[in-house]
Amino acid sequence: MKRNKFIQLLNPVKKGEKLRSILKLKCPRCQEGDLFVVKNPYRLKTVDDMPHYCPVCGEDFQREVGFYYGAMMISHASTTVIAVIVHGIVFYFYGWALAPNLIPITIIILGLFPVIFRTSRAIWINMFSKYDPDAIKNKIIHEKNLEKRKS
Numbered sequence: 208m209k210r211n212k213f214i215q216l217l218n219p220v221k222k223g224e225k226l227r228s229i230l231k232l233k234c235p236r237c238q239e240g241d242l243f244v245v246k247n248p249y250r251l252k253t254v255d256d257m258p259h260y261c262p263v264c265g266e267d268f269q270r271e272v273g274f275y276y277g278a279m280m281i282s283h284a285s286t287t288v289i290a291v292i293v294h295g296i297v298f299y300f301y302g303w304a305l306a307p308n309l310i311p312i313t314i315i316i317l318g319l320f321p322v323i324f325r326t327s328r329a330i331w332i333n334m335f336s337k338y339d340p341d342a343i344k345n346k347i348i349h350e351k352n353l354e355k356r357k358s
């Protein structure tokens with residue numbers, strides 16, 4: 208019992224909840240497979256590298272060409288919220304002075320860009336995909352993978 212409570216503290220979001228998939232950048236269907244190939248978002252060359260299908264349950268991460276354009280709207284909205292918060296704090300000390308407002312906003316938004324980028328994609332795909340507790344048991348096998356097996 209004590210051990211379970213400790214794990215819950217480390218992992219407050221239960222399996223099956225969308226927030227878990229978003230925060231941990233996991234597949235929305237099985238919540239086991241990683242959404243991104245390289246875990247570290249600050250390796251900028253691989254920031255947008257996603258497997259075509261979930262390696263664990265076979266969920267389609269690409270869906271269609273341009274699927275993640277919608278994630279840009281989420282990214283835009285979260286960037287705006289961050290800018291407003293930072294401005295609110297700076298405004299308290301410096302008012303409307305330009306440099307004290309622009310510099311921290313620019314640094315914070317550029318610094319958080321890889322995290323915002325990935326989280327936005329995770330939110331976007333979670334809007335179209337539901338958690339399925341039997342996802343791993345009912346793994347989707349794609350035609351492309353079948354062709355590979357035959358040859």
Ligand SMILES: [Zn+2]
Pocket residue numbers: 234235236237238239240261262263264265266342
């Ligand atoms: Zn999956």
